[in-house]
Amino acid sequence: MSEKKEVRKYDTALFLEEIQKRVAIPEGEFEKFLTLWEFRKFNRNEFILQSGEVPKFSIFVLKGCLRQYIMNEKGEESIVYFAEERHFIGDLQSIRNKTISIYNFQAIEECELLTISAENWEQAFIEFSWWTKAHLTGYQKWAASLQQQMVEHHTLTGEVRYLNLLKAKPKLFQRVPQHYIASYLGISPETLSRIRKKIFNS
Amino acid sequence: MSEKKEVRKYDTALFLEEIQKRVAIPEGEFEKFLTLWEFRKFNRNEFILQSGEVPKFSIFVLKGCLRQYIMNEKGEESIVYFAEERHFIGDLQSIRNKTISIYNFQAIEECELLTISAENWEQAFIEFSWWTKAHLTGYQKWAASLQQQMVEHHTLTGEVRYLNLLKAKPKLFQRVPQHYIASYLGISPETLSRIRKKIFNS
DNA sequence: GAATAACGTTGACTAAAGTCAAGAAATTAA
DNA sequence: TTAATTTCTTGACTTTAGTCAACGTTATTC
Numbered sequence: 001m002s003e004k005k006e007v008r009k010y011d012t013a014l015f016l017e018e019i020q021k022r023v024a025i026p027e028g029e030f031e032k033f034l035t036l037w038e039f040r041k042f043n044r045n046e047f048i049l050q051s052g053e054v055p056k057f058s059i060f061v062l063k064g065c066l067r068q069y070i071m072n073e074k075g076e077e078s079i080v081y082f083a084e085e086r087h088f089i090g091d092l093q094s095i096r097n098k099t100i101s102i103y104n105f106q107a108i109e110e111c112e113l114l115t116i117s118a119e120n121w122e123q124a125f126i127e128f129s130w131w132t133k134a135h136l137t138g139y140q141k142w143a144a145s146l147q148q149q150m151v152e153h154h155t156l157t158g159e160v161r162y163l164n165l166l167k168a169k170p171k172l173f174q175r176v177p178q179h180y181i182a183s184y185l186g187i188s189p190e191t192l193s194r195i196r197k198k199i200f201n202s
Numbered sequence: 203m204s205e206k207k208e209v210r211k212y213d214t215a216l217f218l219e220e221i222q223k224r225v226a227i228p229e230g231e232f233e234k235f236l237t238l239w240e241f242r243k244f245n246r247n248e249f250i251l252q253s254g255e256v257p258k259f260s261i262f263v264l265k266g267c268l269r270q271y272i273m274n275e276k277g278e279e280s281i282v283y284f285a286e287e288r289h290f291i292g293d294l295q296s297i298r299n300k301t302i303s304i305y306n307f308q309a310i311e312e313c314e315l316l317t318i319s320a321e322n323w324e325q326a327f328i329e330f331s332w333w334t335k336a337h338l339t340g341y342q343k344w345a346a347s348l349q350q351q352m353v354e355h356h357t358l359t360g361e362v363r364y365l366n367l368l369k370a371k372p373k374l375f376q377r378v379p380q381h382y383i384a385s386y387l388g389i390s391p392e393t394l395s396r397i398r399k400k401i402f403n404s
Numbered sequence: 405g406a407a408t409a410a411c412g413t414t415g416a417c418t419a420a421a422g423t424c425a426a427g428a429a430a431t432t433a434a
Numbered sequence: 435t436t437a438a439t440t441t442c443t444t445g446a447c448t449t450t451a452g453t454c455a456a457c458g459t460t461a462t463t464c
Binding site for chain 2: 444
Binding site: 070072076078080081091092093096125132133135136139140141142143144146147149150151153154155183186 | 272274278280282283293294295298327334335337338339341342343344345346348349351352353355356357385388
């Protein structure tokens with residue numbers, strides 16, 4: 001039991017660190033804040049949240065890697081986000097408005113997550129002003145990077161985007177299947193295979 | 203003088219409406235809030251903010267239409283956002299961190315704007331909690347739509363994306379040049395011309 | 405550890421979109 | 435109103451990426 005507690009301490013330190021990157025937390029408030037979150041484990045390939053449902057929680061990843069993707073009418077998947085350790089992920093719009101989400105969230109590896117319900121999420125805003133601030137900053141950063149990503153997709157070839165992603169998130173390539181990378185980049189698996197062949201034979 | 207004041211009243215009502223869509227404003231606070239904003243006019247094609255500079259303000263559009271775009275090393279433009287009436291626009295990341303922006307903001311038509319400085323922006327968060335809330339909600343919505351846009355760009359052809367945009371923002375097509383639409387959609391002007399030919403000849 | 409499934413590669417072909425160049429049409433400015 | 439400029443269109447060609455099918459290679463799973 002004491003051992004388990006020790007592990008949890010280590011884990012949540014990661015969470016604390018990540019928030020402190022964005023904002024200063026008043027002494028003692030983090031512990032209270034943590035009680036709003038729940039620890040969950042998921043197995044490889046297990047679904048965490050499914051499209052067509054109102055999402056039950058939002059997520060911070062302590063360990064593992066998961067993907068957010070959408071499936072169109074033809075059954076084709078399109079990955080919009082990978083969340084590795086230290087990343088927040090979820091469909092906040094749907095959670096807060098209690099509307100159906102169009103996204104699936106699936107564990108790519110065995111995952112350890114901290115999750116927070118819609119109610120506790122709203123509670124966190126009321127109780128902790130620093131959380132609101134951190135959240136705002138996070139969103140600003142994220143929206144800016146999404147916009148940047150759009151530009152890249154408009155102006156660069158698949159090959160260049162592949163190289164950029166490889167440079168930006170090298171570890172990702174060692175933990176997710178290649179066709180997931182292709183889906184995220186918005187190209188077919190075959191095209192990615194050919195891009196790699198071209199790059200690594202020259 | 204009294205006539206001018208009347209005009210301003212009408213204009214800011216638009217601003218009030220737009221915020222009230224997101225959040226309820228306590229009696230009397232809007233007037234105080236308004237003092238943090240400045241009214242500005244820009245001529246057609248005039249630059250409002252330039253890349254390579256720290257942006258001096260963030261924007262709400264009362265009248266007219268402007269574009270946010272990036273220019274790459276080759277001198278090619280890529281439009282990331284159109285702001286028509288009732289829209290917020292700016293590079294908040296750069297404003298708040300006082301870093302150089304990569305985006306240009308240019309008036310497409312004669313524009314009437316409300317602008318807010320970095321200092322007043324931070325002040326608004328401190329003074330008006332409803333503004334923080336409205337802002338958070340706005341960002342959530344925007345980020346979600348950017349993600350959705352990424353998916354569309356990954357999975358749909360230029361033709362379908364053109365039709366979707368036409369459906370979503372029909373008025374935009376009557377006020378901005380066609381090659382701006384092409385740039386925003388991430389296709390060449392020639393391709394857009396051909397898409398239109400194909401659509402309207404069948 | 406054999407069977408099964410998932411993943412990655414390759415070839416041949418097709419489709420979508422970009423590029424370059426020329427010229428028509430429309431808009432703006434003098 | 436005319437001249438200048440910008441915008442749009444079209445043709446010919448190239449590049450990039452998608453599709454379908456086959457097959458080899460890894461991983462899983464029982």
